[in-house]
Each structure stands twice: as C-alpha cells, then as structure tokens.
Amino acid sequence: xIPKLLTKYKNHELIVVHCMLSQVRGPTCxxxxxxxxxxxDPTAQSPRIVVLKGGFSGWVGTYKRTRPDLFQxxxxxxxxxxx
Numbered sequence: 626x627i628p629k630l631l632t633k634y635k636n637h638e639l640i641v642v643h644c645m646l647s648q649v650r651g652p653t654c655x656x657x658x659x660x661x662x663x664x665x666d667p668t669a670q671s672p673r674i675v676v677l678k679g680g681f682s683g684w685v686g687t688y689k690r691t692r693p694d695l696f697q698x699x700x701x702x703x704x705x706x707x708x
Contacts, residue, residue: 627661635662637672647680 634640640658644650655674662671677684685704688695 627657630658631661631665634672635665635669640672640674641677642674643677643680643684645680645682647676647678647683651676651680 642651642655655676
C-alpha cells in the first residue's frame with residue numbers, strides 16, 4: 626500500500642495524513658511514509674508530510690458549521706456528531 630501511495634503522491638508538495646483522532650494510526654502512517662520516501666530516493670525533493678491535528682473528528686468539529694462547502698455526502702448519523 627505504501628509504495629502505491631508514494632508513486633501517486635511523490636510529486637505533491639504536501640501530504641496530509643489523518644485518522645479519526647490522529648493519535649496513533651495517522652502519526653504511524655506519516656512516519657512510515659516519511660521513512661519510505663527517505664529510503665526510496667534520499668536526494669529527491671520529497672513532499673512535506675503532516676498529521677491533521679485533532680484528526681477527522683476535530684476537522685469536522687471545526688468546519689462543519691462554518692464551512693459547509695467543504696462537505697459532500699456527509700452522513701452525520703454515521704459519525705454520531707451532534708452539530
């Protein structure tokens with residue numbers, strides 16, 4: 626999975642990684658991506674890899690009411706959000 630992601634996004638300037646809360650899975654994935662990028666071509670200009678603070682849950686809590694244009698097909702009941 627990581628090699629496919631690297632092939633697809635290696636020419637981007639920024640890769641944002643997240644999971645629901647960005648406490649374990651998101652940071653772990655970011656670390657794996659960074660390591661693989663460093664090993665694949667240490668001299669190449671790599672994208673910056675960041676972890677979304679607060680994860681998907683925090684992003685929704687911050688932007689769902691103020692920026693509804695950022696959401697498509699969002700099912701609030703699925704995520705149990707009381708917005």
